[in-house]
Amino acid sequence: MIDLDTIRAIDIHTHAEEPCGCHGDDGYDHLQSTMAEYFRAPWKHPPTVPETAAHYRAQNIAAVIFPVDAERETGYRRYANEEVAEIAAENADVLIPFASIDPWKGKMGVREARRLMRDFGIKGFKFHPTMQGFYPNDRMAYALYEAIEAEGGIALFHTGQTGVGSGMPGGNGMRLKYSNPMYMDDVAVDFPDLRIILAHPSFPWQEEALAVAQHKPNVYIDLSGWSPKYFPEILVRYCNSILKKKVLFGSDWPMIAPERWLNDFEGIDIKDAVRPDILKQNAARLLGLQ
Known part of the structure; x- marks a missing residue:
């Protein structure tokens, strides 16, 4: 179990990168190397889940970890959700398991x-509309949201531009339009008991994300995918004020290391009284850890 009294932060956004517990296939290497260059990541090969656990343990940080299932749209094999959950259970002092199911899998995905x-203690699910090729308010995904809501799970959605496919021909087929956070407003209305996280500063739709999170009680924002020193001023202002209980530390590991994010976070104008909530307490409440 995670000891909230001893960890210094909870990272709400980390990735399990190796599909099927083995080496990547079907162009996945090229995608990963291009993303690593985009984020200036320091590794040559993505870390495994046990390596991720060791890194976070050394940093005294807990982490939500998940794969991304986008098999239909990308052709890349997914990392089995069960395997991620089993490794997370072996490292329960630092890892909190989320899963990912491509919503195009329909009833199979719901089951x-x-x-x-x-059966596996999954706390939530990661959606990546750009990678999965769907609008979040598409009714075909609603049965999946209903199942997650009924079981008390969390739905975390990528929003804004993505580093996935950036600089590759045609953006590697990734369409940015699907990740406008305003589509999440419909989901928040139709599933008022579903806890929703809008991942990342949502460039170029930052104000849309802030509006949805401010207006809908069940919507939160994570701050992953960007170094804090590049946060837009309006995001910092909302973090310090009306959304101070609804914003969450996230790194986007392994593209951004948590220690790099935390170091840059020290240098931005966040009130001292607000920092503990962003770094740990808001996530602890949302995840039911306290």
Whole structure:
């Protein structure tokens, strides 16, 4: 179990990168190396989940970890949700398991979601509309959201531009339009008991994300994917004021290391009284750890 009294932060946004517990296939190496260059990541090969656990343990940080299932749209094999959950259970002092199910899998995905939450202790699900090729308010995904809501799970959605495919021909087929956070307003209305996290500063739709999070009680924002020194001024202002209980530390590991993010966070104008909430307490409450 995670000891909230001893860890210094909870990273709400980390990735399990190796599909099927083995080496990547079908162009995945090229995608990963291009992303690593985009983020200036320091590694040559993505870390495994046990390596991630060791890194976070050394940093005294807990982490939500998940794969991304985008098999239909990308052709890349997914990392089995069960395997991620099992490794997370072996490292329960630092890892909190989320899963990912491509919403295009329909009823099969709904059954899997229920099983993962009931049998594997999955706390939430990661969606990446740009990689998965769907609008978040598409009714075809609603049965999956309903299952997650019914089991008390969390839905974390990528929003804004993505480093995935950036600089590759045609953006590697990734369409940015799907990740406008305003589509999440419909989801928040239609599933008022579903806890929703809008991932990342949502460039170029930052104000849309802030509006949805301010207006809908069940919507939160994570701060992953960007160094804090590049946060827009309006995001910092909302973090310090009306959204101070609804913003969450996230790194986007392994593209951004948590220690790099935290170091840069020290240099921005966040009130001292607000920092503990952003770094740990807001996530602890959302995840039911306290």
